[in-house]
Amino acid sequence: MTARPEPGRQERLLAALAERDLGALVVTDLANVRYLTGYVGSNAIALVGAGGRRLVTDSRYALSAREQVAAEVVVGRRDLLADVASALPEVAAGGRIGVEAENLTLARHDRLAGILDGLEVEPTRGLVEALRLVKDPEEVAAMREAADVASRALERVLGEGIVGRSERQVAFALHGAMLDGGAEEPSFPIIVAAGPGGARPHAVPGPDPIPPGTLVVIDLGAVVRGYCSDMTRTVATGPLPGRLEEAYRVCLDAQEAALAAARPGMGAAELDAVARERIAAAGYGEAFGHGLGHGVGLRIHERPGVRPESTETLPAGAAITIEPGIYLEGEGGVRIEDLVVLAEGGPDVLTPFPKDLRVVD
Ligand code: ZN
Ligand code: ZN
Numbered sequence: 001m002t003a004r005p006e007p008g009r010q011e012r013l014l015a016a017l018a019e020r021d022l023g024a025l026v027v028t029d030l031a032n033v034r035y036l037t038g039y040v041g042s043n044a045i046a047l048v049g050a051g052g053r054r055l056v057t058d059s060r061y062a063l064s065a066r067e068q069v070a071a072e073v074v075v076g077r078r079d080l081l082a083d084v085a086s087a088l089p090e091v092a093a094g095g096r097i098g099v100e101a102e103n104l105t106l107a108r109h110d111r112l113a114g115i116l117d118g119l120e121v122e123p124t125r126g127l128v129e130a131l132r133l134v135k136d137p138e139e140v141a142a143m144r145e146a147a148d149v150a151s152r153a154l155e156r157v158l159g160e161g162i163v164g165r166s167e168r169q170v171a172f173a174l175h176g177a178m179l180d181g182g183a184e185e186p187s188f189p190i191i192v193a194a195g196p197g198g199a200r201p202h203a204v205p206g207p208d209p210i211p212p213g214t215l216v217v218i219d220l221g222a223v224v225r226g227y228c229s230d231m232t233r234t235v236a237t238g239p240l241p242g243r244l245e246e247a248y249r250v251c252l253d254a255q256e257a258a259l260a261a262a263r264p265g266m267g268a269a270e271l272d273a274v275a276r277e278r279i280a281a282a283g284y285g286e287a288f289g290h291g292l293g294h295g296v297g298l299r300i301h302e303r304p305g306v307r308p309e310s311t312e313t314l315p316a317g318a319a320i321t322i323e324p325g326i327y328l329e330g331e332g333g334v335r336i337e338d339l340v341v342l343a344e345g346g347p348d349v350l351t352p353f354p355k356d357l358r359v360v361d
Contacts, residue, residue: 023095024049029103031298032128051093098124134317146229147350149222153177167192167205187221187228198333213238232337254278268310275324293321
């Protein structure tokens with residue numbers, strides 16, 4: 001069972017709605033619904049307004065929603081919109097009604113606007129996401145546990161040896177080890193990428209045996225109490241050819257420099273640049289194509305993005321990854337990723353797994 005979310009979340013949303021002169025928000029994004037109400041399931045809409053709060057779901061979730069949710073539960077018909085429309089006049093108390101433009105489909109928007117008939121519907125962006133940006137202690141505790149689960153799973157599977165097993169078998173073993181360790185599920189499809197395959201940042205695990213004498217990029221995360229973790233480690237399966245060992249050293253140096261520099265109040269682009277400049281100075285600038293990191297929480301990718309083009313400032317309490325990579329076509333790749341929470345004295349690193357280059361059989 002999940003704990004009910006602290007009531008301050010709905011209060012903070014109401015304040016944000018008042019600032020925009022909105023009477024209510026129709027919350028359709030399920031991560032936002034869960035964040036605000038505690039609802040866990042696949043079909044619900046939360047209504048938060050000056051005149052009340054409702055969680056509209058269907059009969060499959062009637063029992064669990066009443067246990068989980070910090071709002072009055074309305075059990076409606078499957079598409080929910082007719083029940084949303086009947087509750088809204090009271091919830092919005094005569095005010096304008098915001099919808100989540102980044103989530104509500106055009107078809108559902110048109111249907112809602114049609115049955116609301118007369119009430120004004122206004123697109124909004126990122127209102128709940130802005131609240132989710134700063135994690136509270138319960139959220140950090142869940143993510144720390146999720147990071148521990150993934151780390152222990154990786155330790156166990158590396159200890160069993162990976163050379164000669166396929167990338168798919170290793171990914172499957174990691175999946176099982178995370179479930180054994182208490183994960184609800186993996187937080188994204190696990191990446192295991194050996195040899196030249198490691199040069200593709202989002203490689204899909206393949207059927208061929210992992211060879212000796214190369215780098216293997218392993219990217220995994222667990223979900224605990226709805227919250228995600230995200231870590232990457234790159235291991236060697238023996239002495240490394242060509243530039244791979246140097247690439248590992250440069251990547252680790254850049255990762256640690258960014259960790260040491262990360263502070264609240266910094267621009268996300270500024271933090272990205274700390275790692276990017278180190279990698280470029282070592283001659284691998286072209287080989288680091290993606291951003292330095294991303295926010296993590298109820299979703300594996302959320303605000304803030306940490307990329308060269310980011311315009312956000314990083315607040316204290318934001319949970320982000322720091323994950324530089326160097327990808328050498330035809331040779332292999334390296335990526336090293338920690339999950340951290342930003343704080344004044346330096347980041348709280350949630351990922352406990354060591355980062356020195358490990359040689360695995
Ligand atoms: Zn990752
Ligand atoms: Zn990541």
